Amino acid sequence: xxxxxxxxxxxxxxxxxxxxxxxxxxxxxxxxxxxxxxxxxxxxxxxxxxxxxxxxxxxxxxxxxxxxxxxxxxxxxxxxxxxxxxxxxxxxxxxxxxxxxxxxxxxxxxxxxxxxxxxxxxxxxxxxxxxxxxxxxxxxxxxxxxxxxxxxxxxxxxxxxxxxxxxxxx
Amino acid sequence: xxxxxxxxxxxxxxxxxxxxxxxxxxxxxxxxxxxxxxxxxxxxxxxxxxxxxxxxxxxxxxxxxxxxxxxxxxxxxxxxxxxxxxxxxxxxxxxxxxxxxxxxxxxxxxxxxxxxxxxxxxxxxxxxxxxxxxxxxxxxxxxxxxxxxxxxxxxxxxxxxxxxxxxxxxxxxx
Numbered sequence: 001x002x003x004x005x006x007x008x009x010x011x012x013x014x015x016x017x018x019x020x021x022x023x024x025x026x027x028x029x030x031x032x033x034x035x036x037x038x039x040x041x042x043x044x045x046x047x048x049x050x051x052x053x054x055x056x057x058x059x060x061x062x063x064x065x066x067x068x069x070x071x072x073x074x075x076x077x078x079x080x081x082x083x084x085x086x087x088x089x090x091x092x093x094x095x096x097x098x099x100x101x102x103x104x105x106x107x108x109x110x111x112x113x114x115x116x117x118x119x120x121x122x123x124x125x126x127x128x129x130x131x132x133x134x135x136x137x138x139x140x141x142x143x144x145x146x147x148x149x150x151x152x153x154x155x156x157x158x159x160x161x162x163x164x165x166x167x168x169x170x
Numbered sequence: 171x172x173x174x175x176x177x178x179x180x181x182x183x184x185x186x187x188x189x190x191x192x193x194x195x196x197x198x199x200x201x202x203x204x205x206x207x208x209x210x211x212x213x214x215x216x217x218x219x220x221x222x223x224x225x226x227x228x229x230x231x232x233x234x235x236x237x238x239x240x241x242x243x244x245x246x247x248x249x250x251x252x253x254x255x256x257x258x259x260x261x262x263x264x265x266x267x268x269x270x271x272x273x274x275x276x277x278x279x280x281x282x283x284x285x286x287x288x289x290x291x292x293x294x295x296x297x298x299x300x301x302x303x304x305x306x307x308x309x310x311x312x313x314x315x316x317x318x319x320x321x322x323x324x325x326x327x328x329x330x331x332x333x334x335x336x337x338x339x340x341x342x343x344x
Contacts, residue, residue, distance in 0.1 A: 015307040035292065
């Protein structure tokens with residue numbers, strides 16, 4: 001009987017360990033509870049800006065609901081002091097040709113969304129990593145700039161991280 | 171037939187067993203009978219897209235495997251077919267109470283295997299973690315209890331109470 005009880009306790013500990021482990025690692029449930037499925041978030045690592053005005057906006061959708069959105073409705077290039085150098089609104093982003101958006105994965109591609117001539121923005125499915133080719137219509141002076149995107153909820157921040165990246169034009 | 175005594179606890183196990191089996195078997199039913207487009211790579215309903223949604227917070231070695239699979243559509247398709255088939259087979263075995271211990275082990279691995287990949291998802295109630303941990307623990311429990319009531323294992327046990335033996339080792343399939 002002793003053996004049976006020891007086996008039962010070992011398996012109880014295994015199952016409970018998996019449950020608690022997944023809870024802590026996936027949601028930090030025992031420390032600072034975080035659910036990454038609540039709000040869309042974007043990572044702009046890999047974004048590049050060139051002096052001829054070409055912006056290769058590299059977006060990874062890193063959080064939010066798995067079945068819907070997010071939608072990027074504003075892309076900004078800012079001076080380090082926060083003044084806007086140039087921006088693209090949802091109207092412009094939604095009217096981009098699909099060929100200007102290069103998706104890493106063939107499934108669930110990011111795409112421009114428009115209703116007739118009304119541009120809405122760029123649909124960014126969860127997990128997709130894509131590059132949007134954008135063109136500023138003038139030369140950009142060497143220096144440091146901030147590239148930022150806004151979600152359709154009006155925010156450029158979620159889970160304590162801003163949807164922006166610092167780029168250098170040489 | 172040998173005289174068999176069934177413990178009281180065994181009689182209450184089917185309360186959970188059929189629901190647990192259906193959680194997996196119904197995944198097969200949804201993809202093969204209800205909405206066959208879920209297994210059609212050309213369709214927007216293709217479940218392969220789900221794997222993409224796991225990426226952002228999947229654990230690091232698993233994430234690499236997921237990216238590799240997503241970049242090889244044939245591999246992705248084979249993986250989905252295999253996973254769906256395993257869910258169907260082990261799920262049905264659990265419902266019927268056939269080789270419950272083996273099925274319990276298989277289902278525990280399938281359920282817990284989702285944890286490092288999709289475990290972070292769940293906009294309503296930390297859903298995928300709940301699925302993985304409850305189904306995993308329940309399936310593991312059936313691996314230990316087997317099934318001695320309202321099950322095919324019960325019939326097998328009454329006919330062959332010694333189970334399968336290879337040499338002197340008894341394989342506890344029922």
